[in-house]
Amino acid sequence: MFVPTADPVREPPIMVVNTVLSLLAVNYPANKLACYVSDDGCSPLTYFSLKEASKFAKIWVPFCKKYNLKVRAPFRYFLNPFAATEGSEFSRDWEMTKREYEKLCRKVEDATGDSHLLGTDNELEAFSNTKPNDHSTIIKVVWENKGGVGDEKEVPHIVYISREKRPNYLHHYKAGAMNFLARVSGLMTNAPYMLNVDCDMYANEADVVRQAMCIFLQKSQNQNHCAFVQFPQEFYDSNTIKLTVIKSYMGRGIAGIQGPINVGSGCFHSRRVMYGLSPDELEDNGSLSSVATRELLAEDSLSSGFGNSKEMVTSVVEALQRKPNPQNILTNSIEAAQEVGHCDYESQTSWGKTIGWLYDSMSEDMNTSIGIHSRGWTSSYIAPDPPAFLGSMPPGGLEAMIQQRRWATGSIEVLFNKQSPLLGLFCRKLRFRQRVAYLCVSICVRSIPELIYCLLPAYCLLHNSALFPKGLCLGITMLLAGMHCLYTLWEFMCLGHSIQSWYVSQSFWRIVATSSWLFSIFDIILKLLGLSKNVFLVSKKTMPVETMSGSGIGPSQREDDGPNSGKTEFDGSLYFLPGTFIVLVNLAALVGVFVGLQRSSYSHGGGGSGLGEACACILVVMLFFPFLKGLFAKGKYGIPLSTLSKAGFLAVSFVVFSVGN
Numbered sequence: 117m118f119v120p121t122a123d124p125v126r127e128p129p130i131m132v133v134n135t136v137l138s139l140l141a142v143n144y145p146a147n148k149l150a151c152y153v154s155d156d157g158c159s160p161l162t163y164f165s166l167k168e169a170s171k172f173a174k175i176w177v178p179f180c181k182k183y184n185l186k187v188r189a190p191f192r193y194f195l196n197p198f199a200a201t202e203g204s205e206f207s208r209d210w211e212m213t214k215r216e217y218e219k220l221c222r223k224v225e226d227a228t229g230d231s232h233l234l235g236t237d238n239e240l241e242a243f244s245n246t247k248p249n250d251h252s253t254i255i256k257v258v259w260e261n262k263g264g265v266g267d268e269k270e271v272p273h274i275v276y277i278s279r280e281k282r283p284n285y286l287h288h289y290k291a292g293a294m295n296f297l298a299r300v301s302g303l304m305t306n307a308p309y310m311l312n313v314d315c316d317m318y319a320n321e322a323d324v325v326r327q328a329m330c331i332f333l334q335k336s337q338n339q340n341h342c343a344f345v346q347f348p349q350e351f352y353d354s355n356t357i358k359l360t361v362i363k364s365y366m367g368r369g370i371a372g373i374q375g376p377i378n379v380g381s382g383c384f385h386s387r388r389v390m391y392g393l394s395p396d397e398l399e400d401n402g403s404l405s406s407v408a409t410r411e412l413l414a415e416d417s418l419s420s421g422f423g424n425s426k427e428m429v430t431s432v433v434e435a436l437q438r439k440p441n442p443q444n445i446l447t448n449s450i451e452a453a454q455e456v457g458h459c460d461y462e463s464q465t466s467w468g469k470t471i472g473w474l475y476d477s478m479s480e481d482m483n484t485s486i487g488i489h490s491r492g493w494t495s496s497y498i499a500p501d502p503p504a505f506l507g508s509m510p511p512g513g514l515e516a517m518i519q520q521r522r523w524a525t526g527s528i529e530v531l532f533n534k535q536s537p538l539l540g541l542f543c544r545k546l547r548f549r550q551r552v553a554y555l556c557v558s559i560c561v562r563s564i565p566e567l568i569y570c571l572l573p574a575y576c577l578l579h580n581s582a583l584f585p586k587g588l589c590l591g592i593t594m595l596l597a598g599m600h601c602l603y604t605l606w607e608f609m610c611l612g613h614s615i616q617s618w619y620v621s622q623s624f625w626r627i628v629a630t631s632s633w634l635f636s637i638f639d640i641i642l643k644l645l646g647l648s649k650n651v652f653l654v655s656k657k658t659m660p661v662e663t664m665s666g667s668g669i670g671p672s673q674r675e676d677d678g679p680n681s682g683k684t685e686f687d688g689s690l691y692f693l694p695g696t697f698i699v700l701v702n703l704a705a706l707v708g709v710f711v712g713l714q715r716s717s718y719s720h721g722g723g724g725s726g727l728g729e730a731c732a733c734i735l736v737v738m739l740f741f742p743f744l745k746g747l748f749a750k751g752k753y754g755i756p757l758s759t760l761s762k763a764g765f766l767a768v769s770f771v772v773f774s775v776g777n
């Protein structure tokens with residue numbers, strides 16, 4: 117079980133340990149599980165929190181199993197009201213566990229404020245004089261399960277790792293961390309399946325591992341080889357209806373072709389597949405074919421593929437041959453694990469190219485997914501109710517824009533890298549419809565036409581030219597546009613969402629398309645010109661405030677939390693420039709009509725603009741309504757003067773250009 121984290125400020129350690137605790141407590145023999153936490157932030161606080169959590173785990177895990185709890189992330193569990201008779205055994209256990217959890221929270225909180233409280237342990241020595249981007253590899257076995265048998269009270273292994281980082285070295289962000297996790301876990305426990313969750317995505321279903329194993333074991337009986345089992349990403353905070361709807365239709369549809377796309381979290385991978393195996397290298401019973409044995413297990417190809425560590429190569433051979441793992445003593449592997457964490461361990465190897473999580477895109481999840489499907493594997497989708505994993509999502513505003521920009525940059529990179537679904541025309545193993553599905557998902561390049569469509573009505577109105585065709589063509593256009601609107605609305609309503617949430621979602625996608633997605637195109641151009649490198653900025657994650665008296669509902673899924681809630685926060689960042697510009701231009705065009713700046717004939721007969729163009733302008737303004745509100749609001753909800761003046765300058769230029777043309 118892999119949990120990557122990268123920044124103790126944007127990803128609070130108490131959240132990371134909640135995810136870890138939820139994984140440690142799943143219904144599965146503890147001696148068959150291990151939890152590895154990769155810390156790209158190299159933070160002593162994260163390590164300290166994990167160590168404290170490992171102590172609490174010895175109370176938490178037995179408590180969860182004894183009472184067969186449904187929710188096994190403590191923060192979430194204690195949001196629910198206490199429901200038992202006073203004085204019962206359960207109530208005593210509950211009180212004690214809650215007290216211990218509160219103690220854990222307090223310790224982490226205190227240590228956050230005061231680094232002296234982290235302790236003067238020798239153990240923390242490894243963190244002295246380190247910087248997040250400049251330090252050597254740190255490997256700590258936080259807790260080793262020596263029980264041997266799958267006792268209910270046992271806690272699985274917990275290992276903290278932080279790979280070496282040096283300035284001037286490419287670290288490949290999450291994908292690099294995942295590959296290091298794969299190597300260290302290969303050396304220490306070498307389990308045939310690996311679960312990957314983002315550090316905020318706690319397990320919300322205690323049987324999740326069993327569910328995934330069912331699929332793997334069932335699929336290995338037939339030719340329909342399953343490379344990974346993906347659970348949908350669901351969120352406990354903010355308004356994610358717009359994503360849920362896409363997932364419900366597109367996600368499930370794609371799952372029916374060659375299998376769901378890997379979304380980076382909530383995914384169980386087969387280790388052998390991540391080590392580059394293809395289905396045609398297997399016999400019917402799942403063992404390596406004789407050709408594959410000869411080719412894959414040749415010593416030269418192993419060390420050029422997996423790197424120079426002998427221990428690593430041995431563990432890879434064992435994994436590929438599906439040899440059962442003897443129970444190792446974890447601490448014996450620390451030295452070998454340090455070696456595979458060196459900055460240059462991967463150079464001249466196939467890590468990130470054909471092995472492990474692939475590097476040539478910011479969206480390592482989709483990229484890796486295409487690599488796997490292109491080899492002919494299928495994948496499986498399970499969407500249990502309640503969801504198997506729940507995480508945090510930026511609520512909107514700047515954070516959402518940054519995340520969308522990263523996703524868009526990543527998906528454009530996928531379009532143009534060497535295993536692009538565009539080139540996939542020649543790869544028969546990536547099925548045609550699956551390829552189309554990948555193309556649909558990476559459709560962010562449509563930001564340019566979207567921007568043009570947002571400006572065209574204003575241009576036509578100012579220039580006094582007609583936007584819409586006439587006669588039959590107009591009818592057909594209106595019919596198609598109307599059908600599309602009604603269809604998307606119907607999709608929302610079928611899932612029980614309101615018309616308002618449909619409108620909020622339409623507005624969100626227009627805003628994102630004309631800012632984040634647009635900027636991602638610039639990112640790619642700058643990268644191609646060698647002028648800048650893309651950076652993975654970790655999304656800020658929040659945990660709901662604990663209300664012990666809570667109603668049990670927890671954080672609400674309010675529909676008005678989106679960009680149209682009137683709560684959009686603005687700052688001077690460039691992300692808000694395109695939206696402000698679009699609103700100003702459209703307002704200027706509308707005002708122009710009313711004050712008679714141009715000789716609008718209000719008829720299509722004259723070939724000039726008219727009511728249709730004015731309505732289109734109003735529609736655009738409505739879609740960018742948060743910006744309209746921002747023009748008049750004050751404080752953080754108002755658009756700052758710097759953005760306003762830049763947008764104003766652009767808008768005036770646009771008006772002059774349109775009128776004068």
Ligand SMILES: O=c1ccn([C@@H]2O[C@H](COP(=O)(O)OP(=O)(O)O[C@H]3O[C@H](CO)[C@@H](O)[C@H](O)[C@H]3O)[C@@H](O)[C@H]2O)c(=O)[nH]1
Nearest residue numbers: 120121122156289290293314315379380381479652654655
């Ligand atoms: O240098 C890095 C950067 C990120 N992460 C981890 O990667 C995960 C995902 O990062 P997050 O900021 O939460 O990104 P999201 O946009 O929310 O994540 C989605 O999109 C990413 C690709 O853009 C995928 O990697 C994720 O799995 C997917 O959930 C987190 O656990 C981070 O700690 C690292 O370990 N190292």
Ligand SMILES: [Mn+2]
Nearest residue numbers: 314316508655
């Ligand atoms: Mn996330």
